[in-house]
Amino acid sequence: MNKNNNTNLILAIALSFLFIALYSYFFQKPNKTTTQTTKQETANNHTTTSPNAPNAQNFSVTQTIPQENLLSTISFEHARIEIDSLGRIKQVYLKDKKYLTPKQKGFLEHVGHLFSPKENPQTPLKELPLLAADKLKPLEVRFLDPTLNNKAFNTPYSASKTALGPNEQLVLTQDLGALTIIKTLTFYDDLHYDLQIAFKSPNNIIPSYVITNGYRPVADLDSYTFSGVLLENNDKKIEKIEDKDAKEIKRFSNTLFLSSVDRYFTTLLFTKDPQGFEALIDSEIGTKNPLGFISLKNEATLHGYIGPKDYRSLKAISPMLTDVIEYGLITFFAKGVFVLLDYLYQFVGNWGWAIILLTIIVRIILYPLSYKGMVSMQKLKELTPKMKELQEKYKGEPQKLQAHMMQLYKKHGANPLGGCLPLILQIPVFFAIYRVLYNAVELKSSEWILWIHDLSIMDPYFILPLLMGASMYWHQSVTPNTMTDPVQAKIFKLLPLLFTIFLITFPAGLVLYWTTNNILSVLQQLIINKVLENKKRAHAQSKKES
Numbered sequence: 001m002n003k004n005n006n007t008n009l010i011l012a013i014a015l016s017f018l019f020i021a022l023y024s025y026f027f028q029k030p031n032k033t034t035t036q037t038t039k040q041e042t043a044n045n046h047t048t049t050s051p052n053a054p055n056a057q058n059f060s061v062t063q064t065i066p067q068e069n070l071l072s073t074i075s076f077e078h079a080r081i082e083i084d085s086l087g088r089i090k091q092v093y094l095k096d097k098k099y100l101t102p103k104q105k106g107f108l109e110h111v112g113h114l115f116s117p118k119e120n121p122q123t124p125l126k127e128l129p130l131l132a133a134d135k136l137k138p139l140e141v142r143f144l145d146p147t148l149n150n151k152a153f154n155t156p157y158s159a160s161k162t163a164l165g166p167n168e169q170l171v172l173t174q175d176l177g178a179l180t181i182i183k184t185l186t187f188y189d190d191l192h193y194d195l196q197i198a199f200k201s202p203n204n205i206i207p208s209y210v211i212t213n214g215y216r217p218v219a220d221l222d223s224y225t226f227s228g229v230l231l232e233n234n235d236k237k238i239e240k241i242e243d244k245d246a247k248e249i250k251r252f253s254n255t256l257f258l259s260s261v262d263r264y265f266t267t268l269l270f271t272k273d274p275q276g277f278e279a280l281i282d283s284e285i286g287t288k289n290p291l292g293f294i295s296l297k298n299e300a301t302l303h304g305y306i307g308p309k310d311y312r313s314l315k316a317i318s319p320m321l322t323d324v325i326e327y328g329l330i331t332f333f334a335k336g337v338f339v340l341l342d343y344l345y346q347f348v349g350n351w352g353w354a355i356i357l358l359t360i361i362v363r364i365i366l367y368p369l370s371y372k373g374m375v376s377m378q379k380l381k382e383l384t385p386k387m388k389e390l391q392e393k394y395k396g397e398p399q400k401l402q403a404h405m406m407q408l409y410k411k412h413g414a415n416p417l418g419g420c421l422p423l424i425l426q427i428p429v430f431f432a433i434y435r436v437l438y439n440a441v442e443l444k445s446s447e448w449i450l451w452i453h454d455l456s457i458m459d460p461y462f463i464l465p466l467l468m469g470a471s472m473y474w475h476q477s478v479t480p481n482t483m484t485d486p487v488q489a490k491i492f493k494l495l496p497l498l499f500t501i502f503l504i505t506f507p508a509g510l511v512l513y514w515t516t517n518n519i520l521s522v523l524q525q526l527i528i529n530k531v532l533e534n535k536k537r538a539h540a541q542s543k544k545e546s
Contacts, residue, residue, distance in 0.1 A: 152176060193303065464508055
Protein backbone atom coordinates (compact mmCIF):
# COMPACT_ATOMS: atom_id res chain seq x y z
CA MET A 1 0.00 0.00 0.00
CA ASN A 2 1.52 3.34 -1.01
CA LYS A 3 1.50 6.50 1.05
CA ASN A 4 -1.44 8.10 -0.72
CA ASN A 5 -3.50 4.98 -0.13
CA ASN A 6 -2.59 5.10 3.53
CA THR A 7 -3.61 8.72 3.99
CA ASN A 8 -6.76 8.10 1.98
CA LEU A 9 -7.67 5.28 4.36
CA ILE A 10 -7.06 7.38 7.47
CA LEU A 11 -9.07 10.25 6.05
CA ALA A 12 -11.86 7.92 4.93
CA ILE A 13 -12.09 6.36 8.40
CA ALA A 14 -12.26 9.78 10.06
CA LEU A 15 -14.88 11.08 7.64
CA SER A 16 -16.85 7.83 7.85
CA PHE A 17 -16.85 8.11 11.61
CA LEU A 18 -18.14 11.66 11.36
CA PHE A 19 -20.85 10.64 8.90
CA ILE A 20 -21.98 7.70 11.04
CA ALA A 21 -22.08 9.92 14.12
CA LEU A 22 -24.20 12.50 12.35
CA TYR A 23 -26.46 9.92 10.75
CA SER A 24 -26.95 8.08 14.04
CA TYR A 25 -27.71 11.27 15.93
CA PHE A 26 -29.96 13.09 13.49
CA PHE A 27 -31.56 10.50 11.24
CA GLN A 28 -31.11 6.88 12.24
CA LYS A 29 -33.93 5.07 13.95
CA PRO A 30 -33.16 2.07 16.14
CA ASN A 31 -32.93 -1.40 14.71
CA LYS A 32 -36.10 -2.73 13.21
CA THR A 33 -37.23 -6.00 14.63
CA THR A 34 -38.31 -7.26 11.25
CA THR A 35 -34.82 -8.40 10.32
CA GLN A 36 -34.22 -11.59 8.42
CA THR A 37 -33.19 -13.34 11.62
CA THR A 38 -36.35 -12.32 13.39
CA LYS A 39 -38.48 -13.39 10.45
CA GLN A 40 -36.89 -16.81 10.50
CA GLU A 41 -37.28 -17.11 14.24
CA THR A 42 -40.99 -16.35 14.12
CA ALA A 43 -41.49 -19.77 12.63
CA ASN A 44 -40.35 -21.51 15.81
CA ASN A 45 -42.40 -22.46 18.85
CA HIS A 46 -41.94 -19.13 20.57
CA THR A 47 -43.61 -16.97 17.92
CA THR A 48 -46.69 -17.57 15.83
CA THR A 49 -48.96 -15.38 13.77
CA SER A 50 -52.62 -16.03 14.46
CA PRO A 51 -55.33 -14.19 12.51
CA ASN A 52 -57.96 -15.48 14.93
CA ALA A 53 -56.06 -14.51 18.06
CA PRO A 54 -57.82 -12.31 20.63
CA ASN A 55 -56.87 -8.73 19.83
CA ALA A 56 -57.96 -5.15 20.34
CA GLN A 57 -60.39 -5.31 17.44
CA ASN A 58 -62.03 -8.50 18.80
CA PHE A 59 -62.73 -6.78 22.11
CA SER A 60 -65.32 -4.26 20.90
CA VAL A 61 -66.43 -1.69 23.43
CA THR A 62 -69.71 0.14 22.83
CA GLN A 63 -69.50 2.52 25.77
CA THR A 64 -66.99 2.88 28.57
CA ILE A 65 -66.97 4.56 31.92
CA PRO A 66 -65.34 8.02 31.68
CA GLN A 67 -61.66 7.56 32.45
CA GLU A 68 -61.70 10.64 34.67
CA ASN A 69 -63.45 8.57 37.37
CA LEU A 70 -60.76 8.08 40.00
CA LEU A 71 -61.11 5.06 42.26
CA SER A 72 -57.94 4.91 44.38
CA THR A 73 -54.66 6.75 44.86
CA ILE A 74 -51.40 5.20 46.05
CA SER A 75 -49.01 7.83 47.40
CA PHE A 76 -45.24 7.48 47.74
CA GLU A 77 -42.52 9.92 48.75
CA HIS A 78 -41.41 10.40 45.13
CA ALA A 79 -44.41 9.19 43.13
CA ARG A 80 -48.18 8.89 42.94
CA ILE A 81 -50.29 6.22 41.21
CA GLU A 82 -53.94 6.60 40.29
CA ILE A 83 -56.40 3.72 39.72
CA ASP A 84 -59.53 4.40 37.66
CA SER A 85 -63.04 2.91 37.79
CA LEU A 86 -62.15 0.17 35.30
CA GLY A 87 -59.49 -1.20 37.64
CA ARG A 88 -56.67 0.17 35.49
CA ILE A 89 -53.62 2.25 36.30
CA LYS A 90 -54.86 5.60 35.09
CA GLN A 91 -51.66 7.58 35.64
CA VAL A 92 -48.25 7.45 37.31
CA TYR A 93 -46.72 10.74 38.46
CA LEU A 94 -43.03 11.06 39.35
CA LYS A 95 -42.14 13.70 41.92
CA ASP A 96 -38.36 13.23 42.16
CA LYS A 97 -36.77 16.55 41.17
CA LYS A 98 -34.38 14.89 38.69
CA TYR A 99 -37.38 14.18 36.43
CA LEU A 100 -38.99 17.60 36.78
CA THR A 101 -36.51 19.64 34.74
CA PRO A 102 -38.24 20.97 31.59
CA LYS A 103 -37.03 19.42 28.35
CA GLN A 104 -34.15 21.39 26.83
CA LYS A 105 -35.07 23.68 23.96
CA GLY A 106 -33.82 23.11 20.43
CA PHE A 107 -30.44 24.51 19.40
CA LEU A 108 -31.65 27.71 17.71
CA GLU A 109 -34.27 28.42 20.36
CA HIS A 110 -31.68 27.80 23.07
CA VAL A 111 -29.18 30.19 21.44
CA GLY A 112 -31.92 32.82 21.20
CA HIS A 113 -32.66 32.31 24.88
CA LEU A 114 -28.99 32.84 25.80
CA PHE A 115 -29.04 36.27 24.14
CA SER A 116 -32.44 37.25 25.54
CA PRO A 117 -31.83 38.02 29.22
CA LYS A 118 -35.38 39.31 29.64
CA GLU A 119 -36.81 35.86 28.90
CA ASN A 120 -37.87 34.02 32.05
CA PRO A 121 -36.25 30.63 32.73
CA GLN A 122 -38.35 27.53 32.21
CA THR A 123 -40.43 26.63 35.24
CA PRO A 124 -39.77 23.14 36.67
CA LEU A 125 -42.67 20.71 36.58
CA LYS A 126 -44.52 19.92 39.80
CA GLU A 127 -44.75 16.26 38.81
CA LEU A 128 -44.13 14.24 35.66
CA PRO A 129 -47.00 12.12 34.23
CA LEU A 130 -45.74 9.01 32.44
CA LEU A 131 -48.84 7.75 30.61
CA ALA A 132 -50.89 9.20 27.77
CA ALA A 133 -54.43 10.18 28.76
CA ASP A 134 -56.15 8.54 25.78
CA LYS A 135 -54.13 5.34 25.33
CA LEU A 136 -54.33 1.73 26.51
CA LYS A 137 -54.01 1.60 30.31
CA PRO A 138 -52.00 -0.92 32.34
CA LEU A 139 -54.05 -3.70 34.01
CA GLU A 140 -56.96 -3.34 31.59
CA VAL A 141 -58.74 -6.70 31.22
CA ARG A 142 -60.50 -7.70 28.00
CA PHE A 143 -62.62 -10.79 27.31
CA LEU A 144 -62.94 -12.75 24.09
CA ASP A 145 -66.72 -12.93 24.56
CA PRO A 146 -67.94 -9.56 23.12
CA THR A 147 -71.07 -9.48 25.30
CA LEU A 148 -69.09 -10.06 28.47
CA ASN A 149 -66.42 -7.63 27.32
CA ASN A 150 -68.91 -4.81 26.71
CA LYS A 151 -70.46 -5.44 30.10
CA ALA A 152 -67.04 -5.30 31.75
CA PHE A 153 -66.35 -1.92 30.13
CA ASN A 154 -69.62 -0.54 31.48
CA THR A 155 -69.40 -1.87 35.02
CA PRO A 156 -67.27 0.00 37.55
CA TYR A 157 -64.94 -1.70 39.99
CA SER A 158 -65.18 -1.21 43.73
CA ALA A 159 -62.05 -0.67 45.82
CA SER A 160 -61.15 -1.75 49.34
CA LYS A 161 -59.42 1.62 49.86
CA THR A 162 -59.50 5.00 48.16
CA ALA A 163 -56.15 6.17 49.54
CA LEU A 164 -53.19 4.07 50.57
CA GLY A 165 -49.42 4.00 50.77
CA PRO A 166 -46.61 1.61 49.87
CA ASN A 167 -46.81 -2.04 50.96
CA GLU A 168 -50.57 -1.77 51.53
CA GLN A 169 -52.95 -4.16 49.80
CA LEU A 170 -55.62 -2.88 47.44
CA VAL A 171 -58.48 -5.16 46.38
CA LEU A 172 -60.41 -4.20 43.24
CA THR A 173 -63.68 -6.05 42.58
CA GLN A 174 -65.92 -6.01 39.50
CA ASP A 175 -69.32 -7.75 39.69
CA LEU A 176 -70.50 -8.84 36.24
CA GLY A 177 -73.40 -10.93 37.54
CA ALA A 178 -72.44 -14.47 36.63
CA LEU A 179 -68.75 -13.57 36.99
CA THR A 180 -66.82 -11.56 39.56
CA ILE A 181 -63.28 -10.34 38.89
CA ILE A 182 -60.97 -9.73 41.85
CA LYS A 183 -57.63 -7.94 41.39
CA THR A 184 -55.42 -7.86 44.47
CA LEU A 185 -52.59 -5.33 44.23
CA THR A 186 -49.66 -4.40 46.45
CA PHE A 187 -47.46 -1.46 45.38
CA TYR A 188 -43.94 -0.89 46.68
CA ASP A 189 -41.67 2.14 47.08
CA ASP A 190 -39.57 1.17 44.06
CA LEU A 191 -42.75 1.34 41.92
CA HIS A 192 -43.01 -2.39 41.30
CA TYR A 193 -46.19 -4.18 42.29
CA ASP A 194 -47.67 -7.63 42.81
CA LEU A 195 -50.91 -8.60 41.08
CA GLN A 196 -53.25 -11.52 41.71
CA ILE A 197 -56.21 -12.06 39.38
CA ALA A 198 -59.02 -14.25 40.73
CA PHE A 199 -62.57 -15.06 39.58
CA LYS A 200 -65.80 -16.18 41.17
CA SER A 201 -68.56 -17.83 39.16
CA PRO A 202 -71.31 -20.38 39.96
CA ASN A 203 -69.98 -22.90 37.43
CA ASN A 204 -66.28 -22.20 38.14
CA ILE A 205 -65.70 -21.50 34.45
CA ILE A 206 -63.16 -18.79 33.66
CA PRO A 207 -63.61 -17.19 30.23
CA SER A 208 -60.60 -16.48 27.99
CA TYR A 209 -59.19 -13.03 28.67
CA VAL A 210 -56.14 -10.83 28.26
CA ILE A 211 -54.52 -8.25 30.52
CA THR A 212 -52.18 -5.54 29.30
CA ASN A 213 -49.07 -3.78 30.54
CA GLY A 214 -50.41 -0.69 28.76
CA TYR A 215 -49.29 1.64 26.00
CA ARG A 216 -45.69 2.79 26.24
CA PRO A 217 -44.89 5.86 28.40
CA VAL A 218 -44.89 9.21 26.63
CA ALA A 219 -42.77 11.22 29.08
CA ASP A 220 -39.61 11.25 26.96
CA LEU A 221 -40.07 10.28 23.33
CA ASP A 222 -37.19 10.56 20.91
CA SER A 223 -37.03 9.83 17.20
CA TYR A 224 -33.63 8.13 17.36
CA THR A 225 -34.09 5.91 20.41
CA PHE A 226 -36.18 2.75 20.61
CA SER A 227 -39.86 3.21 21.46
CA GLY A 228 -42.27 0.30 21.36
CA VAL A 229 -42.65 -3.16 22.89
CA LEU A 230 -39.80 -5.35 24.11
CA LEU A 231 -40.19 -8.84 25.57
CA GLU A 232 -38.00 -11.74 26.61
CA ASN A 233 -38.71 -15.47 26.74
CA ASN A 234 -37.24 -18.20 28.92
CA ASP A 235 -34.52 -18.87 26.32
CA LYS A 236 -33.30 -15.29 26.96
CA LYS A 237 -34.29 -14.37 23.44
CA ILE A 238 -35.36 -10.73 23.17
CA GLU A 239 -38.01 -9.58 20.71
CA LYS A 240 -38.53 -5.91 19.81
CA ILE A 241 -41.44 -4.38 17.96
CA GLU A 242 -40.87 -0.71 17.25
CA ASP A 243 -43.52 1.96 16.88
CA LYS A 244 -45.18 1.84 13.43
CA ASP A 245 -43.90 -1.71 12.88
CA ALA A 246 -46.78 -3.73 14.35
CA LYS A 247 -48.19 -4.90 11.02
CA GLU A 248 -49.72 -8.20 12.16
CA ILE A 249 -50.87 -9.93 15.31
CA LYS A 250 -48.22 -12.12 16.88
CA ARG A 251 -48.07 -14.48 19.82
CA PHE A 252 -44.90 -15.21 21.81
CA SER A 253 -44.96 -18.23 24.10
CA ASN A 254 -42.87 -18.77 27.26
CA THR A 255 -42.53 -15.01 27.77
CA LEU A 256 -40.96 -13.91 31.05
CA PHE A 257 -41.58 -10.18 30.76
CA LEU A 258 -43.56 -7.86 28.49
CA SER A 259 -42.57 -4.20 28.45
CA SER A 260 -43.54 -1.03 26.62
CA VAL A 261 -40.80 1.57 26.58
CA ASP A 262 -39.78 5.06 25.57
CA ARG A 263 -36.31 6.58 25.93
CA TYR A 264 -36.19 6.65 29.74
CA PHE A 265 -39.31 4.91 31.08
CA THR A 266 -41.18 1.61 30.92
CA THR A 267 -44.41 -0.06 31.93
CA LEU A 268 -44.08 -3.83 32.18
CA LEU A 269 -45.51 -7.07 33.49
CA PHE A 270 -43.40 -10.10 34.37
CA THR A 271 -43.71 -13.54 35.91
CA LYS A 272 -41.53 -15.62 38.21
CA ASP A 273 -42.85 -18.81 36.64
CA PRO A 274 -39.98 -20.29 34.54
CA GLN A 275 -42.54 -21.49 31.97
CA GLY A 276 -43.56 -17.90 31.34
CA PHE A 277 -46.82 -16.73 29.81
CA GLU A 278 -48.19 -16.21 26.31
CA ALA A 279 -47.74 -12.64 25.09
CA LEU A 280 -49.86 -11.17 22.33
CA ILE A 281 -48.68 -8.16 20.33
CA ASP A 282 -51.43 -6.27 18.54
CA SER A 283 -51.39 -3.12 16.42
CA GLU A 284 -52.93 0.19 17.44
CA ILE A 285 -55.44 1.25 14.80
CA GLY A 286 -54.13 4.13 12.71
CA THR A 287 -50.56 4.24 14.05
CA LYS A 288 -49.46 0.59 13.82
CA ASN A 289 -47.79 1.10 17.19
CA PRO A 290 -47.50 -2.15 19.17
CA LEU A 291 -49.86 -2.97 22.03
CA GLY A 292 -48.87 -5.70 24.46
CA PHE A 293 -51.25 -8.20 26.07
CA ILE A 294 -50.91 -11.36 28.14
CA SER A 295 -53.32 -14.12 27.10
CA LEU A 296 -54.74 -16.05 30.07
CA LYS A 297 -57.35 -18.73 30.71
CA ASN A 298 -56.99 -19.16 34.46
CA GLU A 299 -56.37 -17.18 37.58
CA ALA A 300 -52.90 -15.69 37.58
CA THR A 301 -50.15 -14.14 39.67
CA LEU A 302 -48.09 -11.48 37.92
CA HIS A 303 -45.74 -8.67 38.86
CA GLY A 304 -45.39 -5.26 37.31
CA TYR A 305 -43.39 -2.05 37.24
CA ILE A 306 -43.97 1.44 35.90
CA GLY A 307 -41.15 3.93 36.14
CA PRO A 308 -37.62 4.87 35.03
CA LYS A 309 -35.37 2.34 33.30
CA ASP A 310 -32.88 2.63 36.14
CA TYR A 311 -30.38 -0.24 35.98
CA ARG A 312 -29.94 -0.79 39.72
CA SER A 313 -33.66 -0.48 40.48
CA LEU A 314 -34.61 -2.98 37.78
CA LYS A 315 -31.87 -5.38 38.84
CA ALA A 316 -33.06 -5.25 42.46
CA ILE A 317 -36.60 -6.15 41.37
CA SER A 318 -35.44 -8.94 39.03
CA PRO A 319 -32.07 -9.18 37.22
CA MET A 320 -33.73 -10.12 33.91
CA LEU A 321 -35.51 -6.76 33.83
CA THR A 322 -32.23 -5.00 33.05
CA ASP A 323 -32.75 -6.32 29.51
CA VAL A 324 -35.46 -3.67 29.17
CA ILE A 325 -32.60 -1.17 28.77
CA GLU A 326 -31.88 -1.28 25.05
CA TYR A 327 -28.83 0.09 23.22
CA GLY A 328 -29.43 -1.14 19.66
CA LEU A 329 -27.04 -3.42 17.76
CA ILE A 330 -24.23 -2.93 20.29
CA THR A 331 -26.37 -3.71 23.37
CA PHE A 332 -24.14 -6.68 24.34
CA PHE A 333 -21.08 -4.39 24.42
CA ALA A 334 -22.77 -1.23 25.68
CA LYS A 335 -24.17 -3.06 28.72
CA GLY A 336 -20.66 -3.91 29.83
CA VAL A 337 -19.64 -0.29 29.35
CA PHE A 338 -22.55 0.87 31.51
CA VAL A 339 -21.81 -1.67 34.26
CA LEU A 340 -18.23 -0.37 34.42
CA LEU A 341 -19.43 3.24 34.33
CA ASP A 342 -21.94 2.53 37.12
CA TYR A 343 -19.22 0.90 39.21
CA LEU A 344 -17.02 3.97 38.78
CA TYR A 345 -19.94 6.19 39.74
CA GLN A 346 -20.43 4.22 42.97
CA PHE A 347 -16.75 4.83 43.65
CA VAL A 348 -16.56 8.59 42.96
CA GLY A 349 -20.20 9.65 43.43
CA ASN A 350 -20.32 11.85 40.32
CA TRP A 351 -21.23 10.76 36.79
CA GLY A 352 -18.92 13.34 35.19
CA TRP A 353 -15.85 12.11 37.03
CA ALA A 354 -16.97 8.53 36.36
CA ILE A 355 -16.96 9.30 32.62
CA ILE A 356 -13.44 10.73 32.91
CA LEU A 357 -12.24 7.62 34.77
CA LEU A 358 -13.89 5.42 32.15
CA THR A 359 -12.03 7.32 29.42
CA ILE A 360 -8.73 6.81 31.24
CA ILE A 361 -9.40 3.07 31.55
CA VAL A 362 -10.23 2.82 27.84
CA ARG A 363 -7.01 4.66 26.96
CA ILE A 364 -4.98 2.32 29.19
CA ILE A 365 -6.55 -0.76 27.56
CA LEU A 366 -5.85 0.59 24.08
CA TYR A 367 -2.38 1.92 24.98
CA PRO A 368 -0.31 -0.96 23.53
CA LEU A 369 -2.03 -0.60 20.16
CA SER A 370 -1.93 3.19 20.36
CA TYR A 371 1.78 3.10 21.10
CA LYS A 372 2.49 0.85 18.12
CA GLY A 373 0.34 3.06 15.92
CA MET A 374 2.09 6.23 17.01
CA VAL A 375 5.53 4.67 16.55
CA SER A 376 4.49 3.55 13.07
CA MET A 377 3.29 7.05 12.20
CA GLN A 378 6.57 8.51 13.44
CA LYS A 379 8.48 6.11 11.19
CA LEU A 380 6.27 7.03 8.26
CA LYS A 381 6.98 10.70 8.91
CA GLU A 382 10.71 10.03 8.79
CA LEU A 383 10.23 8.12 5.54
CA THR A 384 8.21 10.90 3.90
CA PRO A 385 11.18 12.37 1.90
CA LYS A 386 12.07 8.93 0.52
CA MET A 387 8.42 8.23 -0.27
CA LYS A 388 8.20 11.48 -2.23
CA GLU A 389 11.33 10.50 -4.15
CA LEU A 390 9.76 7.16 -5.08
CA GLN A 391 6.53 8.88 -6.14
CA GLU A 392 8.47 11.19 -8.45
CA LYS A 393 10.68 8.41 -9.77
CA TYR A 394 7.82 6.01 -10.57
CA LYS A 395 5.19 8.54 -11.53
CA GLY A 396 2.71 6.86 -13.86
CA GLU A 397 3.92 3.37 -12.87
CA PRO A 398 1.65 2.41 -9.95
CA GLN A 399 2.70 -1.25 -9.79
CA LYS A 400 6.41 -0.44 -9.52
CA LEU A 401 5.65 2.33 -7.03
CA GLN A 402 3.63 -0.06 -4.90
CA ALA A 403 6.40 -2.69 -4.93
CA HIS A 404 9.13 -0.20 -3.98
CA MET A 405 6.92 1.34 -1.29
CA MET A 406 6.42 -2.08 0.30
CA GLN A 407 10.17 -2.71 0.19
CA LEU A 408 10.74 0.64 1.90
CA TYR A 409 8.20 -0.15 4.63
CA LYS A 410 9.72 -3.60 5.19
CA LYS A 411 13.28 -2.30 5.33
CA HIS A 412 12.50 0.31 7.99
CA GLY A 413 9.86 -1.70 9.91
CA ALA A 414 7.03 0.72 9.14
CA ASN A 415 3.39 -0.34 8.98
CA PRO A 416 1.24 1.89 6.73
CA LEU A 417 -1.90 0.78 8.58
CA GLY A 418 -0.40 1.06 12.06
CA GLY A 419 -1.96 4.43 12.75
CA CYS A 420 -5.41 3.30 11.65
CA LEU A 421 -5.98 0.42 14.07
CA PRO A 422 -6.33 2.48 17.28
CA LEU A 423 -8.83 4.75 15.50
CA ILE A 424 -10.83 1.77 14.23
CA LEU A 425 -10.96 0.24 17.72
CA GLN A 426 -12.15 3.51 19.24
CA ILE A 427 -15.19 3.74 16.95
CA PRO A 428 -17.24 0.92 18.59
CA VAL A 429 -16.17 2.20 22.01
CA PHE A 430 -17.36 5.68 21.08
CA PHE A 431 -20.74 4.42 19.88
CA ALA A 432 -21.19 2.19 22.92
CA ILE A 433 -20.52 5.15 25.19
CA TYR A 434 -22.77 7.35 23.04
CA ARG A 435 -25.68 4.89 23.37
CA VAL A 436 -25.06 4.48 27.10
CA LEU A 437 -24.88 8.19 27.82
CA TYR A 438 -27.87 8.94 25.62
CA ASN A 439 -30.12 6.18 27.03
CA ALA A 440 -29.06 6.08 30.68
CA VAL A 441 -31.78 7.65 32.82
CA GLU A 442 -29.23 7.73 35.64
CA LEU A 443 -27.52 10.69 33.94
CA LYS A 444 -30.70 12.73 33.73
CA SER A 445 -30.21 15.96 35.72
CA SER A 446 -26.79 14.67 36.86
CA GLU A 447 -24.36 17.50 37.56
CA TRP A 448 -20.64 17.49 36.90
CA ILE A 449 -18.98 20.81 37.79
CA LEU A 450 -19.71 24.53 37.46
CA TRP A 451 -22.01 25.11 34.48
CA ILE A 452 -22.74 21.44 33.64
CA HIS A 453 -25.97 20.69 35.50
CA ASP A 454 -27.24 17.86 33.29
CA LEU A 455 -24.92 15.44 31.49
CA SER A 456 -27.81 13.99 29.46
CA ILE A 457 -28.36 17.19 27.43
CA MET A 458 -26.14 19.55 25.45
CA ASP A 459 -23.77 21.94 27.20
CA PRO A 460 -25.92 25.06 27.77
CA TYR A 461 -23.01 27.40 26.96
CA PHE A 462 -21.24 25.18 24.37
CA ILE A 463 -17.97 25.34 26.33
CA LEU A 464 -17.30 21.60 26.22
CA PRO A 465 -17.79 21.32 22.43
CA LEU A 466 -15.37 24.23 21.93
CA LEU A 467 -12.84 22.57 24.25
CA MET A 468 -13.35 19.33 22.36
CA GLY A 469 -12.61 21.04 19.03
CA ALA A 470 -9.57 22.81 20.47
CA SER A 471 -8.22 19.59 21.98
CA MET A 472 -8.75 17.78 18.66
CA TYR A 473 -6.79 20.49 16.85
CA TRP A 474 -4.07 20.29 19.52
CA HIS A 475 -3.90 16.53 19.02
CA GLN A 476 -3.46 17.02 15.29
CA SER A 477 -0.63 19.51 15.88
CA VAL A 478 1.44 17.07 17.98
CA THR A 479 0.72 14.01 15.81
CA PRO A 480 3.24 13.24 13.05
CA ASN A 481 1.89 14.50 9.74
CA THR A 482 2.39 11.76 7.16
CA MET A 483 0.16 13.20 4.44
CA THR A 484 1.84 14.01 1.16
CA ASP A 485 -1.28 15.32 -0.58
CA PRO A 486 -1.86 19.02 0.36
CA VAL A 487 -5.60 18.78 -0.40
CA GLN A 488 -6.00 15.86 2.01
CA ALA A 489 -4.00 17.71 4.63
CA LYS A 490 -6.29 20.76 4.38
CA ILE A 491 -9.42 18.62 4.64
CA PHE A 492 -7.98 16.80 7.63
CA LYS A 493 -7.31 20.10 9.38
CA LEU A 494 -11.00 20.98 9.00
CA LEU A 495 -12.12 17.94 11.01
CA PRO A 496 -11.88 19.67 14.43
CA LEU A 497 -14.17 22.43 13.17
CA LEU A 498 -16.63 19.93 11.65
CA PHE A 499 -16.71 17.81 14.80
CA THR A 500 -17.28 20.91 16.93
CA ILE A 501 -20.22 22.02 14.80
CA PHE A 502 -21.93 18.66 14.64
CA LEU A 503 -21.27 17.53 18.22
CA ILE A 504 -22.42 20.83 19.68
CA THR A 505 -25.92 19.46 20.42
CA PHE A 506 -24.75 16.06 21.70
CA PRO A 507 -25.21 15.23 25.40
CA ALA A 508 -22.59 16.94 27.53
CA GLY A 509 -21.53 13.57 28.97
CA LEU A 510 -20.57 12.31 25.53
CA VAL A 511 -18.66 15.49 24.64
CA LEU A 512 -16.89 15.24 28.01
CA TYR A 513 -15.75 11.73 27.08
CA TRP A 514 -14.47 12.84 23.68
CA THR A 515 -12.71 15.93 25.09
CA THR A 516 -11.01 13.87 27.79
CA ASN A 517 -10.02 11.28 25.20
CA ASN A 518 -8.42 13.99 23.04
CA ILE A 519 -6.48 15.46 25.96
CA LEU A 520 -5.21 12.02 27.01
CA SER A 521 -4.23 11.34 23.38
CA VAL A 522 -2.24 14.58 23.31
CA LEU A 523 -0.41 13.74 26.55
CA GLN A 524 0.26 10.23 25.32
CA GLN A 525 1.55 11.54 21.98
CA LEU A 526 3.85 14.07 23.68
CA ILE A 527 5.32 11.35 25.90
CA ILE A 528 5.84 8.98 22.96
CA ASN A 529 7.37 11.77 20.88
CA LYS A 530 9.81 12.47 23.71
CA VAL A 531 10.67 8.77 24.10
CA LEU A 532 11.26 8.36 20.37
CA GLU A 533 13.34 11.53 20.25
CA ASN A 534 15.53 10.30 23.11
CA LYS A 535 15.94 6.92 21.40
CA LYS A 536 16.88 8.60 18.15
CA ARG A 537 19.37 10.85 19.93
CA ALA A 538 20.90 7.93 21.81
CA HIS A 539 21.17 5.94 18.58
CA ALA A 540 22.87 8.86 16.83
CA GLN A 541 25.26 9.28 19.77
CA SER A 542 26.20 5.60 19.75
CA LYS A 543 26.88 5.73 16.00
CA LYS A 544 29.02 8.81 16.48
CA GLU A 545 31.05 7.17 19.24
CA SER A 546 31.55 4.05 17.18
